[in-house]
Amino acid sequence: MFKKEVYINRRRKLKERVSNGVALLLGNVESPMNYRDNTFHFRQDSSFLYLFGLDFPGLVGAIDFDSGEDFIFGNDVDMDDIIWMGPQVTIQENAERVGVTLTASLAKLNDFISKIIGQGRKIHILSPYRAENKILLQQLLGISVDRLAEYASVELIKAVVDLRSVKEPCEMEEMEKASATGYEMHVTAMKMAHPGTWEQKIAGTIEGIAAAGGGMISFPVILSQNGETLHNHDHSQLLKEGRLMLVDAGAESSLHYASDFTRTIPVGGKFTQKQREIYNIVLAANNRAAELIRPGVPFLSVHRAACEVMASGLKDLGLMKGDVKEAVKNGAHALFFPHGLGHMLGLDAHDMEDLGQVYVGYDEEIRPSEQFGEAALRLGRRLQPGFVVTNEPGIYFIPALIDQWRSEKTNAAFINFDKVDEYRDFGGIRLEDDMLVTESGCELIGQRVPIEPEEVEKVVSG
Template sequence: MPADMIKLLSANGAIPSRDCARHREALRRSLPDGLILVSGGEEIVRNNDVHYAFRQHSNFLYLAGVPEPGYRLLLDPRSGQDILFIPRIDTDHRVWLGHVAGPAETKRRFGVAEVRFQDELPGILAKLRKRYRLCYADPQAWSATRKEFGTLVNKTEKLAEALETLRAVKTPGEIELLGRANEVSAQGHLAVMRAARPGMREYELQAEFEAVCLRRGLKHQGYQPIVAAGRNGAVLHYHHNHDVLRARELLLIDAGAECGGYAADITRTFPIGGRFSQRQKDIYSIVLDAQKQCIERARPGVLSGDLHLHATRVLAEGLRHLGFLKGSIDELVLSGAVRIFFPHGIGHMLGLDVHDSLGGKRRQIPAPPHLRLRFNARLEPGFVITVEPGIYFNEALIRHKQLRRRHKGRVDFSRAEKFLDFGGVRIEDDIVIRPFGRPLNLTRVPKETAAVEAACRKAQ
C-alpha cells in the first residue's frame, strides 16, 4: 500500500463510514424479505465495577463501524432505511466516562441517516414489523426484543450465513486497514528481532511488540501473542510467554495488532543469538521454500486445500532429504506421516476475526479426510488469507505411541527425538488474492535468512 494511503487513515483506523454503508446495503440485498436487527457488544463485568477491555462484535464493526458498547442496528430492506440505536447516557455516566456522542454527532461520525435511542426501539419495531413476515435478528437482539417482533419468524442462522458470505470478500477499504495493521505489526516484529538477547524472558519481547503497536495507536492485538523460545516453538498455541531466551535457540513469534478491528497475523522465527546455525538454516529453508511457493500459487480458482497439499509435499521432500522421513512423497502425504512435523493447516481467512469467515456454506468444499482441513474453498479476488507452513518437533507427537507404531517405517523417530530442543519454525504472511496475476503480500518483515540475521544484528 502506498505511504500516502496509510496517512489518510486516522490513528486508530476506524472503518470508513462509506464502506459500512456499502456493507449494510449488501446485507439488505441478500436478506430483502425481513427486518434485520444486529446487536453491538455489551461490556462484560470482570469483577464489581471493573470490566474486561471492550472489543466490539466483528459483525457490528462490519456494518456500523461503532467501536463502543451498547448499540444496535436495524435495517429495513423494503424502505432501504438504516437506524442506529444508541444508549441513553445519564449524567452520572458522563461524570465517570466523559463525553458520549449524541444523535447528531453519531450521524456525522458513522454516516447513518437515522439515529435513535435504544429505548425507542420497541416502538419503532412495533410499527415496522407490520410490513414483514420474517425477521433476521441475532440471538442477543432476539432475546431482548422478541416481544416487539410480534408474530415475525426469526431466521437467525440465515443472518449469520449472509454475513459469513459477505465478509469473505474484502473491499479496498478493508484491505487498507489490514495493510495498516500489517505495517505497524511489521515494525513490532523488527523491534523484537532487534531486542532479543539471551537471558531475556519471552514476555519482554511481547512487551516490545505491544509497545510498538500501542505507540502507533493500535490498542488491540488480534490475538494473544505467541512468543516461544526453543522447544516452546513446537507448541502451536503456546501462550505462557515467561521462559528464558537461550543463545543458539530459535525464537518463534506469532503476533499481530488490529486496526479498526482488522487483524494482522504474522509469524517469524529467528535465531536468538542473531545467527542461524546450519541445522536451523536447514529446517528454516524448507519452510521458507514451501511458504514462498504457496504464496506464488495463491490465485483465483485455486483450492486452499491444494495450497495445503502443495506445502505438505514440499515439507515432506525437505524432511526426507534431511533424513526425518523415508519413502515416497505420495505415501508420506497420504499416510499422514508429514503431519507429525506439520500438524496444522496452511492458513486461514483473515479479516475482522483473525480466523475469519470461511466464506459461507456455499463456498465450502469437503476436503479429502486425510488432509483434516477446516478451510477448503476456491480462492476469490478479495479473499485475504494467511500462508503459514511450519516444521515442528513437538514432544506430544514425536513420543505418541500409536503414531510411532503407525509410521514406524516412514519416520525416523529417534532422529526426531534429538531435535526436541529445536522447537519449531513457522513463517506466516498475510496475502490478498487479486483478480489477475500475483497476489499482494501485505506482510513486509524480513524472512530470507540473511535479511533476518541483518534485522537481528541491527542494534548489537
C-alpha cells in the first residue's frame, strides 16, 4: 500500500466535497467458486482501496463528514484462522497503517448505523455490485436489494469520481508497472502467433505473465482470430496462416492499478495487402487521436475525429462513399466501428464504471449520445491533466450487422455494400494504447507495444 498520508489526504479531500452525514464504504468479501472454502482470487473494492488502502476481505469503512472521524469495522482472526493462514496483524494495527485510529468488530456495525439513523443523519452509499454487499446493506439500512441503486448518494459518487479521475504521482508509478507487464504480455503473444498454436495456450501464457508481475489480469483476456466479436473470450481455435489474431489484455500492479492494451497480429508474421490497408487506417486514427488528446478538449470530439479518419480511409478503399463528415454525423462509420474510442483507466480497467458511467464519463455540459456506436462511448467530457484514458479505434466486419444494415438500407447513401461483402470474412482490427493527459497534451504510459506493421511482423517472425 501507499504511505498512510496518501489515504489520510484522500479522505480529507473527500470530506471537503461532501456536506454532511456519514459515508458507508463496503470492502469486498471472499466469493466462493464452487463451494464455500474454495474461493475466487480476492479482489478488493476499488473505492474502498482508494480511500482505505487495506487489501483483504471482511472490512467496512465509514467517514463522518460532520465530526471528521474515520472508522474501520472488521474482525480479528481466531485460532482456526491462524492454523490455516498463519499469524495475522490485528484490525487496529492495520487501520493505523492507513491513518485510522477508530476500529470496531463487524458486530458493532449495526449499532453504529442505527445510531446515525436515530439521529436523523444521512447515510451515503455507493451503488453495490456484489451480492454479499447488497444483502449486508439491506440488513443494515432496511432497503430491499432491488432498490439499493435508488439510494446511492449522487453527492458521494460525484466526489469519489472527482478524486479518482485525477491520478497522483504514486498512482502513475503503479500504472507504469502495470504497463511494463502488459508490454511483456503482448510481445509474448506476438512471438507465439504461429500457425497451429492453440489460442488458449497463448491466453494462458500471458495470464501467467500478469500473475508473475505481482498482480493479476486487469480483465478477462480477449484473444481470438474472430476479432469482429468485440469481447471474444473464446480461445478454442488453432491459429491459421493468413488470419488476424486480436489480443486485448492488460495486467494489474500489486496495488491493483491497471493497464489495457490491444494489438492485432498477422498469424505467421505477414499482413496481406488487404489486412495492411485496413490496419494502417486504424493506426492513423490512433495516432490522430493521440495528437488531439489534451486538457480542455472534449473526448467526444476526439472520438469523432478518429471516426472521420477511419471513414476517410474506408472511402479511399471504396467501402464508404459520400461526404465523410456527413457520413460520421449520420453514424454510417459505426457499421465498422460500433464502439467508443476509449474510457478512463486506473484502479479498474473501465475505471469507476461501477459508480455509473453517466457520472464518470459525462457531465452537465456533455451528455451521452443515443446514436448507434457513439452510444457505446464511455467517456465524452472534457479532459483534465491527470486523467488516464485509453485510445482504441478499430475496424470490424460483422456479417450479421452488415446483413441487417443492407436489408434495412441503413446509411445506404454512405456505404458500398457490394464492396463490403468482399470483406465478410476479414475479422477485426483494434489498436489500443494507454494515455496520460498532461498539462500541454498527452503521453504514452510506458513503452509502446510494437504497433507499426513492420514492427509487428518482425516480432512475430523473429
